[in-house]
Amino acid sequence: MPDIIDASISDYLLSHCTPADDVLRDLAEETYAKYPDGDAGMQISHDEGAFLTLLVQLTGVANAVEIGTFTGYSSICIARGLRPGGRLLACDVSDEWTSIARTYWKRAGLDDRIELRLAPALDTVRALPPDPVIDFVFLDADKTGYPAYYEEIVPRLRPGGLLVIDNVLRGGGVLTPRDPSSQAVATLNDRIVTDDRVDSVMLPVRDGVTLARRR
DSSP states (O other), X not given: OOOSSOHHHHHHHHTTSOOOOHHHHHHHHHHHHHOTTTGGGGSOOHHHHHHHHHHHHHTTOSEEEEEOOTTSHHXXXXXXXXXXXXXXXXXESOHHHHHHHHHHHHHTTOTTTEEXXXXXXXXXXXXXXXXXXXXXXXXXXXXXXXXXXXXXXXXXEEEEEEEEEEOSSGGGTTXXXXXXXXXXXXXXXXXXXXXXXXEEEEEOSTTOEEEEEEO
């Protein structure tokens, strides 16, 4: 799939946001060193991480959920934006990946704000109370599961709550979706624009990010 951001523009973007601190830099370096053959690509870029932190800060988030944690970069960015007393529920299935995340959560002084649940994320979300009390959700997990995650998440968002969905462009694959992941994401993209429960916007941030706010 094509890269939708030119390399020179990518470098410019990264040099014009609040710089990563030592924790995030070291985490990114360790992730790429341990998973150089593809998995490291699941880690969000620093500019997208800064974007998440600002969104969480601007919306006064106390109750956040992350679906797809990997080695913990995005969870650090989200947890740093939480208001005092705020909590993040991190959902993943890999003890290997999240063992790295736990190390860096502790180093960042955030381990008391983040609860990790190792289980299929759809099961974890379905087990949450049905009440609309969640302030913020970041969805960045298996793409074929996106439509199911969405339908479980939206009823649990409070009015004004925000869902942020990553990789909604699939490198352009959603234009003519052929693989199962692109097909699932394209299906969700079409669903969101017809869903009268939310107001949404799709942004060309990295591989595409959709913001859906619960009405």
